[in-house]
Amino acid sequence: MPEQLVYAMEVSLNGLMAGVMYALVALGFVLIFKASGIFNFAQGVMALFAAMTLVGIQTGQVPFAHMINAIFGTKIHHFGWEIHSVIAIVLTVFVMIALAWAVQRFIFKHLVGQEPIILFMATIGLAYLLEGVADLMWNSEIKKLDVCLTDGTCLPQGINLAIDEATYNIFGYGFFIDNLDITATIIAIILVAALVAFSQYTKQGRAMRAVADDHQAALSVGVSLNYIWILVWSVAGFVALVAGIMWGAKSGVQFSLSLIALKALPVLMLGGFTSIPGAIVGGLIIGVGEKLFEFFMSSNDLAGALFGFTMNATENWFAYVLALIFLVFRPQGLFGEKIIERV
Amino acid sequence: MKMKLGTMAVAAVMAASPVMADLVFPSLSYRTGPYAAGGIPFADGYADYFTLLNERDGGIGGVEARVLECETGYNTEKGVECYESTKGQGALVYQPLSTGITYQLIPKATADDIPIHSMGYGRTSAANGEVFSHVFNYPANYWNGASGAINYLMSQGDIAGKKIALVYHNSAYGKEPIRTLEELSAKHGFELSLIAVDHPGQEQKSQWLQIRRERPDNVIMYGWGVMNQVAVQEAANIRYPMENFIGIWWSGSENDVLPAGDAADGYKALTFHGVGSDFPVFDDIKTHVVDKGLAAGAGDQIGTVLYNRGLYAAMLAAEAAKTAQAIHGTADITPGMMRDGMEALEITEEKMAGLGLPGFGPSFNVSCENHGGPGLIGMTQWDASAGTWSLISDFSATDMDVIQPLIDADSAAYADENGIEVGCK
Secondary structure: OOHHHHHHHHHHHHHHHHHHHHHHHHHHHHHHHHHHOOOOOOHHHHHHHHHHHHHHHHOOEOOOHHHHHHHHOOOOOEOOOOOOHHHHHHHHHHHHHHHHHHHHHHOHHHHOOOOHHHHHHHHHHHHHHHHHHHHHHHOOOOEOOOOEOOOOOEOOOOEOHHHHHHHHHHHOOOOOOEHHHHHHHHHHHHHHHHHHHHHHHOHHHHHHHHHHHOHHHHHHOOOOHHHHHHHHHHHHHHHHHHHHHHHHHHHOEOHHHHHHHHHHHHHHHHHOOOOHHHHHHHHHHHHHHHHHHHHHHHOHHHHHHHHOOOOOOOHHHHHHHHHHHHHHHOOOOOOOOOOOOOO | OHHHHHHHHHHHHHHHOOOOOOEEEEEEEOOOOOOHHHHHHHHHHHHHHHHHHHHHHOOEOOEOEEEEEEEOOOOHHHHHHHHHHHHHHOEOOEOOOOHHHHHHHHHHHHHHOOOEEOOOOOOHHHHEOOOOOOEEOOOOOHHHHHHHHHHHHHHHOOOOOOEEEEEEEOOHHHHHHHHHHHHHHHHHOOEEEEEEEOOOOOOOHHHHHHHHHHOOOEEEEEOOOHHHHHHHHHHHHOOOOHHHEEEOHHHOOHHHHHHHHHHHOOOEEEEOOOOOOOOHHHHHHHHHHHOOOOOOOOOOOOOOHHHHHHHHHHHHHHHHHHHHHHHHOOOOOOHHHHHHHHHOOEEOHHHHHHOOOOOOOOOEEOOOOEOOOOOOEEEEEEEOOOOEEEEOOOOEOOOHHHHHHHHHHHHHHHHHHHOOOOOOO
């Protein structure tokens, strides 16, 4: 098999894995948009906030320590204990539920019936507020993320040796697949299955779908909009936590985590804002597309031989170009709902 | 009436006596936003050194130093706003702490007769003081960094025929070393491959797969922010030998290696100043600043790479202020006088030892022709188990035969574009 084809296969596999990581972020956007029609600009910051809270709880950091010390002249930073990852994750989920309640209670409850652009602007404000609160609570340091199970198994990173060996035996070249990406893929599959099961088989899930379909109709049969929106923001907060853990394991937990939202936008444009499968498929298409394009354009043997020049760092813009091309043919995205409005 | 007359008399006496204003050192810091983890220790080091001078020495030449901090969030527009809002308060020298802000301030500060010190960043060709009269980038610049990396590799063995990859932030900053490395590649016969990473650099799988396929002997990185942490982790993931991976000084702080844990052990980074806290000045900072509760931050950054860099920048600014005071015979200097002090700055080993910083940085002189200093570069290496950086080489000379013509050409082009009369003033 030609060398370049083998490399392209490796790149494609890695693209699929990267796509799953993008989809993890996109899922949070879809959940909130589907249920409330709000494009949540703060989803990336929610991932940052969740990951920082997780590490903060895990390492026994005192929230708002700098502020407390500055006001009272104390020198407290840590409680002096460490909490196991599993318990820390559960506690973080509670914090995200509290955040969902606060967002609903103090922001969106007062904006019911407002134009979508107003709601969108409110989420921009929420993003800045949440970023500032995260900074005050947990400070700006870059934190190492160690998430382990009760049996001591931690999030794995680095090359998967089994795949490396297997592909070497077949192609004479061992593929690199990151163990973290494989873990993220498994978690994403479980997450999507759980979300689908929740929305199909639970009372709350069905109520969520009812609200997503028609607010007024849901209200008329006694579904509490307030409760459902808190529920949706809580679920989105949980998804943000998962995304924050996976991305934070790569780069450390730091403020740049909020920028992962940029990776989700082309996925949403392509997959549609209202479809969970769309977020997954969109993520995969964007992941593979951008990686293959980068591989092709940066190769002397491919783009160099064909065009006489090579290009680097194409991924960011290519993802958007790919999404725009899809939009030309399907403005609602691959799986989005086609809305026809009659005047 | 008696009271009123008394008040007037006191006011008259105060007005008649020579009142020393503060020496104002603006700090365009970024304690918030995605780059805060790098901005905080630098700002702390910068502020703490001036606090030390005030507490221990009674200021600079008897005049208290005042750090005027303005938050830029590492944003160019905010940086310019900070400059505009602080320049009228007697600002002596600006440390823009961002290449983007530096580029914006060069014409403004020159027109306002206020010097800029862009230490290890900014416009490299500003080293030519005959064109950039108010911009100083001593003691080293990006092109020195590129040459320093190659010199270090040459000191480890012959590099002719070897493959060296540059992984760079796809921005004006990241592209700075390309021309120098291309010239050095032609001179020394190594094969250079260029691998760009788009901002912010959270996803670098393609780049590191390319490195895994091409197997360069060495990787040099010009990164910033999250790009650094991800690159170190990805290098560890593909099992790239960390000792063959060299970052520029903006890719060589604790922030960049700690997230990868033990996997980052052996990673190297260039530097133009000392590392660690094993210098007498830190004892003074503890006594006169931290213990008195006057530290700019929580006091927990002392001795980290970026804290040391901030402290070093403050020390160079303070020494330039002292030089300016000596030249002009007044303690109450103006920004224009400060510029003269910076241009006549002499840093000797004796002076550094006297300041409690023996061997912390290279000795050098600044002149009108050379605002960039000697460009001496050292190499540091990360020990993950100890959690410390160590200086593993001397501060060595870089290839000015290659760099100087590049500086001359770029600065001449700038002078042409902006109608600047070249020469010493």
